[in-house]
Amino acid sequence: MPTTQENWNPGKAVDRHPEVTYDEKERLFLEVKSDPRYEDFLYGCYECGICVSTCPSARFYDYSPRVIAQAMAREDIERVYDIISEDIWNCAQCFSCLRCPRGNNPGGLVTLLREVAVKNGLQETKDVLQGYSRVIYKVMLKGNQVSPDMLQPDFFPDWGPWVGQFSANMPVWRKAIPVDTLRGITDAAWRTDRKTLLELYTIWFETGNMDIIKEIDEGLYDLLADVMQEELEEG
Amino acid sequence: MTELTTVEQILERKSHAVTRDAEHAPTHDIREALFELEAKGEIIVQRVPENYVEVTTKYGRTKKIPIDHTWHHKSCGQCGHIPGYTSSIFWLHRQFNLDYLDPTDQTSCTGWNYYASATSNAAAQAAVMSRNFAAAYETGYFPTIHCGTSYGHYKEIREQLVHHKGLRDEVRRILDKMGKPLVIPEELVHYSEWVHVMRKKFAEKQTVDMKNITATVHPACHYYKIVAEDAIYDPEIYGGQRTATVTGTLEALGINVADYSTWFDCCGFGFRHVLVQRDFTRSFSVLRKIETMKNEVNPDLTVTHDTGCVTTLDKSQFAAKAHDRNVGIPVLSDAQVAALAMGAHPFRVVQFHWHSTDWRPFLDKLGINWQKYWDEFQGDLDAIRAGTKSGITWEDADKPVVY
Numbered sequence: 001m002p003t004t005q006e007n008w009n010p011g012k013a014v015d016r017h018p019e020v021t022y023d024e025k026e027r028l029f030l031e032v033k034s035d036p037r038y039e040d041f042l043y044g045c046y047e048c049g050i051c052v053s054t055c056p057s058a059r060f061y062d063y064s065p066r067v068i069a070q071a072m073a074r075e076d077i078e079r080v081y082d083i084i085s086e087d088i089w090n091c092a093q094c095f096s097c098l099r100c101p102r103g104n105n106p107g108g109l110v111t112l113l114r115e116v117a118v119k120n121g122l123q124e125t126k127d128v129l130q131g132y133s134r135v136i137y138k139v140m141l142k143g144n145q146v147s148p149d150m151l152q153p154d155f156f157p158d159w160g161p162w163v164g165q166f167s168a169n170m171p172v173w174r175k176a177i178p179v180d181t182l183r184g185i186t187d188a189a190w191r192t193d194r195k196t197l198l199e200l201y202t203i204w205f206e207t208g209n210m211d212i213i214k215e216i217d218e219g220l221y222d223l224l225a226d227v228m229q230e231e232l233e234e235g
Numbered sequence: 236m237t238e239l240t241t242v243e244q245i246l247e248r249k250s251h252a253v254t255r256d257a258e259h260a261p262t263h264d265i266r267e268a269l270f271e272l273e274a275k276g277e278i279i280v281q282r283v284p285e286n287y288v289e290v291t292t293k294y295g296r297t298k299k300i301p302i303d304h305t306w307h308h309k310s311c312g313q314c315g316h317i318p319g320y321t322s323s324i325f326w327l328h329r330q331f332n333l334d335y336l337d338p339t340d341q342t343s344c345t346g347w348n349y350y351a352s353a354t355s356n357a358a359a360q361a362a363v364m365s366r367n368f369a370a371a372y373e374t375g376y377f378p379t380i381h382c383g384t385s386y387g388h389y390k391e392i393r394e395q396l397v398h399h400k401g402l403r404d405e406v407r408r409i410l411d412k413m414g415k416p417l418v419i420p421e422e423l424v425h426y427s428e429w430v431h432v433m434r435k436k437f438a439e440k441q442t443v444d445m446k447n448i449t450a451t452v453h454p455a456c457h458y459y460k461i462v463a464e465d466a467i468y469d470p471e472i473y474g475g476q477r478t479a480t481v482t483g484t485l486e487a488l489g490i491n492v493a494d495y496s497t498w499f500d501c502c503g504f505g506f507r508h509v510l511v512q513r514d515f516t517r518s519f520s521v522l523r524k525i526e527t528m529k530n531e532v533n534p535d536l537t538v539t540h541d542t543g544c545v546t547t548l549d550k551s552q553f554a555a556k557a558h559d560r561n562v563g564i565p566v567l568s569d570a571q572v573a574a575l576a577m578g579a580h581p582f583r584v585v586q587f588h589w590h591s592t593d594w595r596p597f598l599d600k601l602g603i604n605w606q607k608y609w610d611e612f613q614g615d616l617d618a619i620r621a622g623t624k625s626g627i628t629w630e631d632a633d634k635p636v637v638y
Contacts, residue, residue: 035357036357036395036399036401036402037357037395037399040394040395040398054499054500056500056501056503056505056519056523057505057515059519059523060515060518060519061515089507092501092503092504092505092506092508092515092519093350093351093505093506094456094457094460094501094504094505095387095456095457095460095461096456096460096499096500096501098460098461098463099460111349111350111353114352114353115353115355115356117353118352118353118354119356128507129352129354131511132351132352132507132510132511135348135351135352135510136348136352136354139343139345139347139348140345143342143343143345144311144314144315144342144343145311145312145315145343145345145347145348146311146312146315146316146347147311147315148315148316150315151316156550158513158517158553158554159550159553159554159591160550160553160554160591162553162591163591165588166589169616172616172619172620173588173589173616174318175619175625175626175627176582176583176612176615176616176619176626176627177318177322177586177626177627178322178325178326178583178584178627178628178629178631178632179314179318179321179322179325179337180337181309181314181337181338181339182314182318182321182322183626183627183628184626188315189309189310189311189312189313189314189315189343190309190311190314190339190341191339192339192340192341192342193339193340195340196339196340196341196342196370197342199366199413200342200363200366202409202412202413203359203362203363203366203409204359206362206408206409206412207355207356207358207359207362207405207409208356208358208359209354209355209356209359212354212355212356213354216354
């Protein structure tokens with residue numbers, strides 16, 4: 001059950017995940033708290049609810065940025081585990097909640113919680129990100145989040161029949177763009193130097209980003225690591 | 236005893252334009268911290284080139300917006316799915332013979348993925364930003380950032396780099412491997428700020444009368460909510476109580492900007508949601524933004540200044556229409572509107588054909604014979620298919636054609 005304003009009951013957190021030990025939940029919380037950004041994002045909450053009133057996700061999901069700020073500030077280990085295992089993926093990361101009069105950043109807290117959830121390979125997180133792997137593959141390998149050839153009618157049926165037109169006309173339409181770095185490119189957003197991509201791969205390996213991918217999706221890691229290492233070896 | 240403030244008093248106070256005093260800004264000036272770090276030899280601060288315009292930001296500080304000699308940090312969402320957004324930005328520069336660089340030594344900020352999946356970390360994100368800024372510095376050109384999320388993300392990373400020495404050290408270690416210095420620009424500049432300061436020059440070259448157009452504005456969350464103090468505010472626009480970018484541009488072009496009650500709401504993009512959980516994106520975009528605009532002001536157009544907002548507001552309307560919702564507002568960026576106003580070809584430059592919500596009624600209302608330009612563009616495509624033309628170039632697109 002996600003933590004909502006309705007079932008939020010400070011001080012009476014229920015253990016909704018008995019399959020996970022309290023020590024493990026506490027370890028995850030402390031990992032979030034040890035992030036250097038944590039103190040920049042949380043100053044204490046007086047429950048005014050301004051963050052909730054501006055939050056798009058609170059309108060459509062059982063989700064509350066206020067509850068997140070409160071649970072973190074109270075160090076409510078059980079509640080924080082509910083949040084890290086379920087609620088965080090509802091956040092739209094628009095950062096409207098930065099309107100907080102106390103200077104809290106609930107969206108930033110969600111980012112830290114997500115990082116820890118990913119880094120520790122929580123099953124709920126793996127489930128959420130399962131359909132997202134090909135996007136991660138694209139951004140890490142090409143240095144672009146999206147590319148023209150992603151516009152496929154079977155992936156975006158709700159965007160209307162035009163997606164079929166984009167897809168069918170893609171090679172010609174992309175040549176009909178006057179910008180030199182875009183013209184004719186369909187598998188990336190723009191033409192990128194090989195040296196630039198090698199530098200990007202260096203960043204992924206050096207910062208431990210590849211270890212994060214390995215934790216969340218070993219198959220994706222193998223795929224990425226093979227290509228990147230081969231490219232880096234070629235130099 | 237303190238006198239109570241009534242609601243009427245608050246409303247009366249808010250009815251006056253707000254002029255903010257930098258002396259009383261609630262935050263420190265990040266640029267001072269940058270120069271201190273530079274003095275200690277920790278970073279290089281890339282200075283704004285000589286030709287710039289000064290604007291006022293949220294807390295009354297002054298920000299320099301470079302006019303030319305700019306390195307364009309492109310947006311993957313714009314270049315990938317809304318190419319007319321990018322071509323319009325460059326086309327506007329070319330109309331004034333402004334010196335700019337469209338680099339191939341650039342990656343995306345990767346912020347879209349970070350906000351969507353968190354499959355990265357602070358050091359990686361800061362290193363990606365710093366690699367791009369070092370690449371710009373090496374060319375001598377100053378970065379102008381096309382994407383609202385890149386702009387917001389970089390502002391946040393700049394704060395983190397300034398406040399956390401450990402992060403600076405880690406990023407420097409990685410940049411050393413590439414032989415690059417740690418560079419942070421003196422100002423972080425979003426392209427819509429350049430559009431804002433150029434708006435009166437655009438109006439001087441305007442060929443298409445837009446006085447009969449009513450538009451709504453969606454201000455992009457990552458432009459003015461993340462590190463809010465960097466956004467442009469002007470007492471003459473919304474009384475200085477909302478960001479002035481986009482609205483100022485449209486007003487300069489003679490467009491009637493209509494207000495609507497959910498202006499502060501996000502578009503519903505959601506980063507991961509727009510790709511793999513679109514029920515949320517569609518619902519929020521239609522119910523909180525498009526239908527509200529339709530019901531309250533029924534605009535001819537809605538205009539924004541970010542990748543995700545154009546995509547979300549435009550693409551979400553088809554499914555809603557299938558459910559008989561009150562939708563049907565074409566969506567453009569401020570750069571595309573400005574280019575169209577200055578006579579840019581609707582397809583070679585503005586590239587309307589990549590947009591989904593029907594834009595024909597908007598062009599009809601402007602008196603633009605879009606069929607004529609579409610037929611011309613079809614001729615281009617036929618030549619490309621036949622192999623007699625390799626593609627459309629600036630030579631084909633530079634000249635204003637709509638009068």
